[in-house]
Each structure stands twice: as structure tokens, then as C-alpha cells.
Amino acid sequence: MEKFKKSLVVVSMLASLTPAFSFAATTAITNVKVYTSTEQGVLDGATVIIEDGKIISVNPDTVTADNTIDAQGSVLTPGFIGSMNYLGLVEVGQEKITRDTNAKEADVTFDPSLAFNPKSTAIAFARKGGITRNIVVPGGGESIFSGQAIEVELTGDWDSIVATQKAVLVELGAVHEGSRIIGMQQLINKLEETQTALDSTQTSDTAKKEEEAKPPTKEQKIFNAVVSGDMTMVVYAERASDILQLIKLKSRFNLDLVLLGAADAVVVAKQLAGANIPVVMNAMRNLPESFDSLHNSLDNAGKLAKAGVKVVLATPGDAHAIYGLRYTAGNAVANGMEYTEAMAAITSNVADTFNLDAGRIAVGKPADMVLWSGDPFEYSSTIQRMWINGEEQNMESRQDKLRDRYMQKSSMPQAYTK
Amino acid sequence: MTKLAPTLVVVAISTALFGCNQSEQQDPKVSINKNPYPSTYQTLPRTSTLLTNATVLTGTGKRIDNADVLMVDGKIKAVGTQLSQDNVTVIDAKGKWITPGIVDVHSHLGVYPSPSADAHGDGNEVTSPNTAEVWAEHSVWPQDPGFNRAREGGITTLQILPGSANLIGGRGVTLKNTPATTMQAMKFPQAPYGLKMACGENPKGAYGRKRKEAPMTRMGNMAGYRQAFIEATEYKRAWDKYDADYAAGLNPTAPERDLTKDTLRGVIEGDILIHNHCYKAEEMAMMVDLGKEFNYHSGTFHHAIEGYKIADLLAENGNCAAMWPDWWGFKMEAYDMVVENVAMVDAVKKSCAIVHSDSSVTIQRLNQETAKIMHSANQNGFDLKEEHVIGWITSNAAKSLGIEDKTGSLEVGKNADVVVWNSNPFSVYAQAEQVFIDGAKVFDRQDDAYRAKSDFMLGQQ
Numbered sequence: 001m002e003k004f005k006k007s008l009v010v011v012s013m014l015a016s017l018t019p020a021f022s023f024a025a026t027t028a029i030t031n032v033k034v035y036t037s038t039e040q041g042v043l044d045g046a047t048v049i050i051e052d053g054k055i056i057s058v059n060p061d062t063v064t065a066d067n068t069i070d071a072q073g074s075v076l077t078p079g080f081i082g083s084m085n086y087l088g089l090v091e092v093g094q095e096k097i098t099r100d101t102n103a104k105e106a107d108v109t110f111d112p113s114l115a116f117n118p119k120s121t122a123i124a125f126a127r128k129g130g131i132t133r134n135i136v137v138p139g140g141g142e143s144i145f146s147g148q149a150i151e152v153e154l155t156g157d158w159d160s161i162v163a164t165q166k167a168v169l170v171e172l173g174a175v176h177e178g179s180r181i182i183g184m185q186q187l188i189n190k191l192e193e194t195q196t197a198l199d200s201t202q203t204s205d206t207a208k209k210e211e212e213a214k215p216p217t218k219e220q221k222i223f224n225a226v227v228s229g230d231m232t233m234v235v236y237a238e239r240a241s242d243i244l245q246l247i248k249l250k251s252r253f254n255l256d257l258v259l260l261g262a263a264d265a266v267v268v269a270k271q272l273a274g275a276n277i278p279v280v281m282n283a284m285r286n287l288p289e290s291f292d293s294l295h296n297s298l299d300n301a302g303k304l305a306k307a308g309v310k311v312v313l314a315t316p317g318d319a320h321a322i323y324g325l326r327y328t329a330g331n332a333v334a335n336g337m338e339y340t341e342a343m344a345a346i347t348s349n350v351a352d353t354f355n356l357d358a359g360r361i362a363v364g365k366p367a368d369m370v371l372w373s374g375d376p377f378e379y380s381s382t383i384q385r386m387w388i389n390g391e392e393q394n395m396e397s398r399q400d401k402l403r404d405r406y407m408q409k410s411s412m413p414q415a416y417t418k
Numbered sequence: 419m420t421k422l423a424p425t426l427v428v429v430a431i432s433t434a435l436f437g438c439n440q441s442e443q444q445d446p447k448v449s450i451n452k453n454p455y456p457s458t459y460q461t462l463p464r465t466s467t468l469l470t471n472a473t474v475l476t477g478t479g480k481r482i483d484n485a486d487v488l489m490v491d492g493k494i495k496a497v498g499t500q501l502s503q504d505n506v507t508v509i510d511a512k513g514k515w516i517t518p519g520i521v522d523v524h525s526h527l528g529v530y531p532s533p534s535a536d537a538h539g540d541g542n543e544v545t546s547p548n549t550a551e552v553w554a555e556h557s558v559w560p561q562d563p564g565f566n567r568a569r570e571g572g573i574t575t576l577q578i579l580p581g582s583a584n585l586i587g588g589r590g591v592t593l594k595n596t597p598a599t600t601m602q603a604m605k606f607p608q609a610p611y612g613l614k615m616a617c618g619e620n621p622k623g624a625y626g627r628k629r630k631e632a633p634m635t636r637m638g639n640m641a642g643y644r645q646a647f648i649e650a651t652e653y654k655r656a657w658d659k660y661d662a663d664y665a666a667g668l669n670p671t672a673p674e675r676d677l678t679k680d681t682l683r684g685v686i687e688g689d690i691l692i693h694n695h696c697y698k699a700e701e702m703a704m705m706v707d708l709g710k711e712f713n714y715h716s717g718t719f720h721h722a723i724e725g726y727k728i729a730d731l732l733a734e735n736g737n738c739a740a741m742w743p744d745w746w747g748f749k750m751e752a753y754d755m756v757v758e759n760v761a762m763v764d765a766v767k768k769s770c771a772i773v774h775s776d777s778s779v780t781i782q783r784l785n786q787e788t789a790k791i792m793h794s795a796n797q798n799g800f801d802l803k804e805e806h807v808i809g810w811i812t813s814n815a816a817k818s819l820g821i822e823d824k825t826g827s828l829e830v831g832k833n834a835d836v837v838v839w840n841s842n843p844f845s846v847y848a849q850a851e852q853v854f855i856d857g858a859k860v861f862d863r864q865d866d867a868y869r870a871k872s873d874f875m876l877g878q879q
Contacts, residue, residue: 090747091747092753093749094748095750121747122747285779287532287567287778288532288533288563288875289533290533294878320746320747320748324790327786327790330846330847331786331846333847334847377846379786379790380789380793399746399756400798402754402756403726403757403758403762406756406762407798407799
């Protein structure tokens with residue numbers, strides 16, 4: 001149905017604008033204020049040209065395109081990138097039969113791509129916040145290893161999973177029963193075991209090598225990739241003492257480490273910046289929710305960025321309201337974060353942290369772009385158009401249909417209003 | 419207990435007869451103290467203050483540009499242009515916006531405080547479907563750091579409610595958001611009590627699903643409310659009879675005191691206002707009729723996700739509806755969210771639409787929650803202005819709490835509960851700069867002397 005609508009849009013554009021529209025047509029968006037999320041910064045009155053789903057030119061000297069969209073001074077940003085949420089894994093939080101986030105036996109191989117539903121109503125609603133791409137994670141189980149992260153596009157199409165195994169997730173910190181020591185110890189043990197095994201295969205003699213040549217398990221492969229720094233490890237931890245332990249582990253095992261939560265990060269910002277560890281955080285946290293998170297504050301995002309930490313802004317958990325990511329960026333700015341830092345924190349920094357080919361308006365990047373009526377962090381701004389890989393998106397959600405149904409006055413029950 | 423009751427009745431009758439024979443001798447009148455934990459609130463030190471040259475949203479639908487607000491002795495003395503007054507502190511508010519203090523009708527600060535600790539879960543008396551006997555005020559921890567964060571977001575008044583596990587959860591209390599060591603020192607003088615009720619999934623889940631006892635279903639929910647109000651009606655009748663007989667010079671025996679029924683009797687008599695956690699259109703409609711069946715007003719519906727489907731019904735029956743812009747999908751009864759809900763409820767004549775928080779996070783930015791709705795609605799056919807929507811978090815909320823004669827608008831004679839914002843409060847970048855309660859400055863973003871810190875946070879490293 002959506003596909004059908006899109007082709008209708010293309011047909012009507014063809015008819016009205018460019019009779020000679022071809023498959024590989026180039027589209028120029030002109031007269032636009034571009035937040036590039038690159039070193040180019042913000043470009044006024046600029047032009048962006050896309051072709052075959054890619055950005056092929058930013059602010060060229062001369063513009064030649066098959067199709068031109070005059071943006072009339074609107075704002076163009078990279079599509080925003082959500083992360084660390086359950087998008088497509090849960091339809092209604094408390095209805096267990098609609099929830100595929102958690103399982104007791106979940107381990108490091110727990111893979112959300114096996115459940116991801118691109119038709120979840122939460123996806124169309126998330127698009128309305130300018131989110132075009134997302135890192136989906138599971139909630140895990142009894143193990144400290146909660147599973148894997150995947151990358152999805154918010155097209156709502158069946159083929160919207162871009163990549164699996166983008167990262168493994170580890171959960172540490174305060175526990176309701178027992179001690180946080182066990183979790184940290186399990187992580188250290190696992191890393192040590194993996195390192196020892198890797199070292200011994202490199203140093204042992206040929207006979208022994210052959211003996212051990214049985215193929216590694218899925219789990220071993222994943223930990224091998226983690227210890228060699230080939231796979232990102234995202235660790236949820238809040239308290240500074242835990243964070244300092246993790247910094248040590250990063251250097252000892254050469255991990256590609258990302259911190260999630262990190263309420264106390266601001267206390268050890270220097271160390272984090274020195275160790276080049278990105279922090280994925282919810283900028284709206286400012287209450288001492290627990291004894292692990294006494295340093296939550298609205299100015300933390302700005303302070304971390306100033307200290308040189310790569311900050312990713314996210315709204316972790318169920319994904320029904322991730323459309324509000326842009327407002328969290330606005331609140332971070334209101335509380336001291338540089339505007340371009342906040343923009344990066346929901347675009348290029350997310351891409352860099354999770355190794356995505358997205359998040360920038362730059363030549364060669366996929367044309368994930370949003371055209372806004374004004375400042376994209378403001379409540380007053382609206383989305384005029386959105387593209388994912390150059391394809392224009394339908395911006396209507398189930399919520400819009402409900403609103404429109406009940407806005408109509410009819411002598412018949414609303415059930416007859418489609 | 420039931421066995422014993424008839425004997426007591428017999429004794430009572432014989433006493434009464436005996437009493438009559440004994441010339442006019444009456445026992446002392448038994449009466450119930452309706453306010454045993456009174457407010458001890460006192461305003462903080464204050465001077466009379468003139469705020470000048472701001473954009474003022476009065477909370478009554480008016481916007482006045484380049485306007486002044488004069489606060490004298492804790493009251494609004496004047497709102498207008500080019501005001502002057504001797505012996506007042508003048509604050510130049512040029513470029514800034516002034517609104518009434520924000521009122522949140524639904525908070526659990528103090529009863530579900532930060533940090534979340536097992537010892538602090540004092541908001542939900544999950545022991546019986548009807549716990550009308552519990553009072554949220556007896557659980558409030560005034561040191562919850564959340565009170566301070568909420569004040570920094572312009573919250574001057576808030577109702578603390580029990581949770582929603584029970585059909586009838588207990589009494590709520592309205593507080594002034596002034597830092598204090600005791601709950602009573604925050605208690606809003608003369609604010610009526612609220613009674614928390616809950617429809618839908620929570621009560622049947624807490625009892626039926628978890629404990630295999632009533633209510634197991636939504637029909638069980640309705641039966642539970644009706645049974646409780648039948649008993650309360652009998653209780654009221656017994657007290658009314660006692661009062662009438664006593665007034666007639668008899669010497670009747672007072673009915674046995676019952677805390678649960680005291681509260682429900684207060685509802686029937688109109689002293690206690692209903693605050694009903696109720697998401698769905700069909701359930702709200704039934705709760706309106708439940709009120710009619712037992713002769714009380716069904717009050718304010720909280721979390722009214724489907725309010726937009728029955729906006730007319732709510733207005734016709736004088737119900738307020740307190741709503742969120744975008745919380746949804748966490749349970750089935752929250753599935754039919756529309757961001758414009760508040761605007762759609764508000765669009766009907768005689769409506770009372772409110773934006774509420776139920777959250778220690780969003781209570782800090784009800785202005786931004788309101789902005790989401792205003793802008794989304796305006797993009798979809800509405801024409802809402804700042805001076806109108808501010809009422810969703812000020813005057814309408816005060817009306818719901820029964821304190822609209824004291825706060826919620828910048829009108830002459832009202833309490834000087836005032837917020838000075840650094841810019842249009844419906845911008846994502848706006849921050850409350852100064853907050854006044856009863857004319858006393860309780861927060862100043864630029865002045866550490868007016869930034870309260872909880873005992874709990876003191877010395878934490």
C-alpha cells in the first residue's frame with residue numbers, strides 16, 4: 001500500500017515537473033540551509049544533489065539536475081539516528097505477546113533481527129520526529145550479556161534491516177540481589193578466557209593447533225571479535241567506580257568500548273575523553289534515580305562534549321516516543337551544549353559510534369535527509385519532506401488517522417469514517 | 419462483627435429510650451475532625467515586587483505585551499501596563515515572559531521519590547481493591563529532590579496522588595512546592611482533598627491476575643466501585659440520622675467510625691474531589707454514570723488517552739480531563755493516543771482540558787509538553803495561541819483541584835504564584851528564571867541563594 005502511494009507520488013512528480021524523468025535522475029534541493037554534521041558546518045542558501053539514493057554533491061558551483069526542489073530557505077538535516085531502544089520488538093509494552101525484547105535464556109548471541117517487525121506502529125510515529133535510522137537492541141535475560149545490536153532503516157519496508165551484529169551489549173552495575181562484583185567479574189573472566197585462547201592458538205605447536213581446530217562456536221567468534229576490537233562492546237554502567245574499571249578493561253583488551261547510561265560520566269569525563277570512549281546518554285536525566293546515578297544533570301551532555309567526550313543522545317527503552325529525540329537535543333542546547341554538538345549527537349556521532357554509513361550530509365553518503373520548516377529542535381518546526389536512501393517517505397502514522405477520524409463530524413458512528 | 423451488631427443496635431435503642439426518660443441529658447456530640455493534619459504552611463520571606471515590561475500570559479486567555487505584574491503582600495495586586503508602586507522591588511523583565519505558576523494535577527513526588535529505593539515505595543497501598551482509608555500525605559517524603567527539579571520548571575502547586583493499583587486508592591493531597599521539612603508545611607491551605615480512583619487494566623491486573631481475587635475483569639471493577647459506594651451511602655445515612663436525632667434532643671449512639679467510608683462519605687457530600695485514572699472512552703462514560711448513580715460528581719479523568727473520542731460528553735458533564743501529548747503504547751488502554759488529544763478535548767464549549775505529568779521527569783517541563791500539543795494541533799487545523807494553551811497547565815488544573823479561586827491565574831487578589839521565563843515558554847530552549855509562591859521568591863536560576871538542595875543530596879560525592 002505504501003509502496004503504491006510512493007509510486008503515485010513519483011508519477012505525479014513526473015507529470016508535473018520533469019517529463020524526461022529517468023531512473024537515474026538527479027534531484028537538486030536548492031535554496032536550503034544545510035546542517036551538514038561535517039566540518040563544513042552549516043551552509044546557508046545551499047544546494048544538495050542526490051542521485052540513486054546517494055548524495056552526489058553539496059553546494060556545487062553549478063547546478064545541473066533533472067529535478068529541482070526549491071526549499072525556499074527551509075532547513076535540511078541528516079536523518080536523525082535513534083539508538084539503544086526496542087523499536088520493532090515491542091508493540092504494546094505490557095502485553096507480553098507483543099513483546100520480543102527479553103528472554104531468560106538470552107545470551108551474547110540474542111539477535112533482534114530475528115524478531116524485528118518493520119510494520120510496528122511505533123516506526124511510522126518515530127519517522128515523524130525526523131528519525132530515519134536506528135540501532136535496535138534487545139533487553140536480554142539473566143546473563144550480563146544481553147545480546148546484539150542491529151541497524152535498521154525506518155522505511156517500514158520488509159527489507160529495512162541494514163546490518164546485524166553491530167555491537168554486543170553488556171549490563172553492569174547495581175543489582176537487586178547479590179553484588180555488582182559478580183557481573184564485573186564475569187565480564188573480566190570472559191575477556192581473559194578469550195584472550196588466553198587466542199594467545200594459545202597463536203603460540204602453540206602445529207599438532208596442538210590441529211587438535212584444537214574444531215570450529216569455534218558462535219559465541220566464541222563473537223568474543224574473539226570483541227577482544228580483537230572488531231566488534232563494538234556497549235556496556236551499560238552508571239557509577240563512576242564501574243566506569244573507571246571499564247576504562248582499565250578497554251586498554252587491557254583493546255576493546256571498542258561504548259558506554260551507555262553513564263550517569264556519573266561527568267565525574268570521570270577527563271578519563272573517558274583520554275580513553276576515547278563514546279557515551280550514549282539520555283540528556284533529560286537530572287534526578288538521582290538511584291545510588292548509581294547521583295550525578296545526573298541537564299548540563300551533563302554539554303559538559304561531556306566540552307571535555308572532549310563523543311556524546312550520543314538517545315532515549316533508551318521502549319520506542320513509542322523516540323520521535324522526541326530532537327527535543328532532547330534542544331534541551332541539551334538549552335542547558336549548555338553547543339548547537340552543532342547536539343546536532344552531531346543525534347547524527348554523525350551516532351554513525352561514528354556504531355560504524356554506520358550515515359549521519360552526514362556529505363558526498364557519497366546515503367541520502368537520509370529531512371527537510372524542516374525551521375530549527376529542527378523546536379516544537380514549532382515541522383517536517384516538510386523526508387528521504388531515506390533518496391526515497392521519499394510517507395509521513396502519516398496511525399495516530400494521524402485516529403485524529404482525522406475523530407475530527408470529522410458525522411451523523412453516522414466514527415466507524416464509518418475511514 | 420456482624421453477629422455483634424444487632425446486640426449493639428438493641429443497646430442503642432434502649433439507651434435512647436432511657437435517655438429520653440432521663441430528661442434532656444445528652445452525651446457529648448460525636449463529630450469527626452475533617453482536618454486532623456492541618457497545613458502549617460507559611461510563606462517564605464518576601465518583599466512586594468513589580469515585574470516590568472514582559473509578555474504576560476494571564477492564564478485567563480489574555481496576553482498582554484510590555485506588561486507589568488505587581489505583587490503586594492503575597493497577592494496579585496495589578497496586571498497591566500506602566501504600573502508603579504512605592505516601596506517595591508522592581509525587576510526588569512524586558513524580553514521575558516510571565517505566566518501563573520504551573521499546577522500539576524498528577525504527581526507522585528515524595529511518595530515515589532528519587533532515589534528509587536525499596537524503602538521509599540510509599541505510593542500504592544496494594545492490599546485491597548478499596549483503600550479509601552489511606553492518605554497520600556502520610557507517605558510524602560519532603561526531601562525528594564524531585565520537588566526542587568519541578569520548581570526549577572515552574573511548578574508552584576502539585577497534587578500528590580496514591581498510585582493506581584486499587585479501584586479506590588486513597589486520598590491525594592495538594593501541596594505548595596515550597597521546600598520544607600514536613601509535609602504539613604507544604605500543604606496548600608484550604609485545598610480540598612482528592613480521591614484517587616482507577617479504571618481499567620491496573621486494578622484487575624493487581625488483584626485478578628496477580629492474586630486471583632476480585633476484580634478479575636472490568637465488570638469486576640465496576641462491581642467493586644458500586645459495592646463501595648453502596649456501603650458508603652449507608653454509612654452516610656447512619657451519620658445523618660445520628661446528627662438529626664441528636665439535633666432533635668435525643669441521645670443516639672454514634673455510628674462506629676470507619677476511615678474508608680469517611681472518605682467516600684466526603685465524596686458523596688462534595689468535600690472530596692474525584693481524580694480518576696481512566697484511559698478509555700467507554701470506561702470514562704460509565705464512571706460519569708457511576709457518579710450519577712451514587713449522587714457524586716465524577717471529577718477529573720487522568721491519563722484520558724481517549725478523551726478526544728468523548729470530548730462532548732466530558733464537557734456536558736463538567737468533567738476535566740488531564741492528558742499527555744505523547745505517552746502511548748505501554749499498555750492496551752494507552753494504544754489509541756493522538757498528540758492533539760488535549761486540543762480536541764479543549765475545542766468543545768465548557769471543556770476543561772489539562773496537561774499533566776504523572777512523572778518526575780515531565781513535571782519539570784509541562785510547558786514543553788504543552789508546546790508539543792499546541793504546535794502539532796496548529797499544523798492540523800487548529801489555531802491555538804500561547805495565551806490560551808497556558809490555561810491547560812494553570813487555570814484549568816487549578817479548577818480540577820478546587821483551588822481556582824486561589825491560584826492558576828494572574829488576577830487581582832489571587833495568590834502571587836508567578837513564573838518568569840527567559841523566553842517564550844513554549845520554546846524548547848525556554849527556562850524558568852524566577853519562580854514566586856505567594857509573592858516569595860523560591861527559585862532564581864541566576865542566584866544560588868534561591869536554589870534549594872535536598873538533605874539527601876548534601877555531601878554526596
